[in-house]
Amino acid sequence: MSTVLNEHERVIEAPAGVVGALLDRLSAEEDPIFPTPAWEPMIFDRPLGVGATGGHGPVRYSVTEYEPGRRVRFAFTPPDNGFHELTVEPMGEERCRVRHVLETELRGRDRLLWPAVVRPLHDTIIEEVFDNIERAATDGCARPVRWSPRVRLCNRLMWSRPETVGTPESAHLIRTAVDHPGYEDAYRMELLPGQPRDPEAWSGILRDAFPVLAREGDELLLEVDTAGLTARASILVDGRHVTLSTAARADTLRGRVYWGVVRRVHPFMARTMLRRTHRRLALAAPHAGERETGRRRSAVSAPSHLVSG
Structure with missing residues (x-):
């Protein structure tokens, strides 16, 4: 067996409270950060919280630890093992760090699949999660992730069928x-x-x-x-x-x-x-972070129905 430790992090120019609120909406009906519809959505059998089970696509896991606005850890469902987690760390009043950690032990054919297929897809999806957090929290993304030819091919081959x-x-x-x-x-x-x-x-x-x-x-x-x-x-x-x-x-x-x-x-x-x-x-659809920004702008610009007496 071989152990994999995969880490991603990004500094977001927004308060930790703003980003943490986005994290709390993972798997919700209008999830603002998971990169759908380019990838299958994160779905659980109940709202985000300890005990919720589900995953995204063929990747299955359950929520084992959850600190609202700060951290959520997912344990992979057997026969897979290990965990992945997202955390939000304050870096002052107007800045925070978002971090994702995945740790697992590779067994059997996973030793070949991880470097050839799983890691490129995983790295792309996590960077797209960060892109959407940045879009939703700051109304823009300075350097969005670009798909490699391998990722594009895998996405095409793995697309669901009618x-x-x-x-x-x-x-x-x-x-x-x-x-x-x-x-x-x-x-x-x-x-x-x-x-x-x-x-x-x-x-x-x-x-x-x-x-x-x-x-x-x-x-x-x-x-x-x-x-x-x-x-x-x-x-x-x-x-x-x-x-x-x-x-x-x-x-x-x-x-x-x-x-x-x-x-x-x-x-x-x-x-x-x-x-x-x-x-x-x-x-061709707008990214999750762009959809969230659009909803927020629509809510702000909606005319009030209140009238003064």
């Missing part, structure tokens, strides 16, 4: 778009914090090549007719998921021959286009 589902009950447009369809399918992906909730933003799934026929609430209906085939596609954003549904009917001999070939590759292409768009919109 799951096959039935056509959603709430997808009313696609359910009535094609009479007696000979083929139906649907694939969905979970929406990440920061991704758009407007189905218009997801129309690029089909490369904007097909006309929009209708919109009803959170569903967009597109016409994808071709070669004697009546076909419709639906993009539904229901608050938790984005779902791509298809309904098709072959109307002519040419259409039946065409669809007999295309339907073999259609599921793969539909899933690929949904996954590609999901990742593209995630990487």
Whole structure:
């Protein structure tokens, strides 16, 4: 076995109380510092506190120590071992140091995975956490972390994949778009914090090549007719998921021959286009720290409804 001690720290030009308040919102619904949606969010089975269990992506851990506004330690879930923790240390009234420490013992294949894959990803995510703290606390980030080619490749390969589902009950447009369809399918992906909730933003799934026929609430209906085939596609954003549904009917001999070939590759292409768009919109979304700054500015600029007597 070999022991890994990985440390990161950054000085933030903001009071420790301000930064500590951001730390306390880790895993919250509007987490201001964990780098989503570029990476899977930190999720626990309860609010941040001792005993909360969860993690981010495939990395699982639980909260073992928590000092609000100052420190939180996470213990990795077996068979992993060790811990990682975030601390905030005052450096005067208007400055503080944020520090992250990871300590673990590598076993078996982890000895190869740590330097090749895990460490580059871990280092990038932690530096992005610091970037978001700096953005949220100071309204800017002087030197944001840049992804290496290896990190970009790993992010692409590890991106979550669509799951096959039935056509959603709430997808009313696609359910009535094609009479007696000979083929139906649907694939969905979970929406990440920061991704758009407007189905218009997801129309690029089909490369904007097909006309929009209708919109009803959170569903967009597109016409994808071709070669004697009546076909419709639906993009539904229901608050938790984005779902791509298809309904098709072959109307002519040419259409039946065409669809007999295309339907073999259609599921793969539909899933690929949904996954590609999901990742593209995630990487284009504002950072968590920028979203926090935007919320704060919106709250400040919102007109008061109070009137004097």
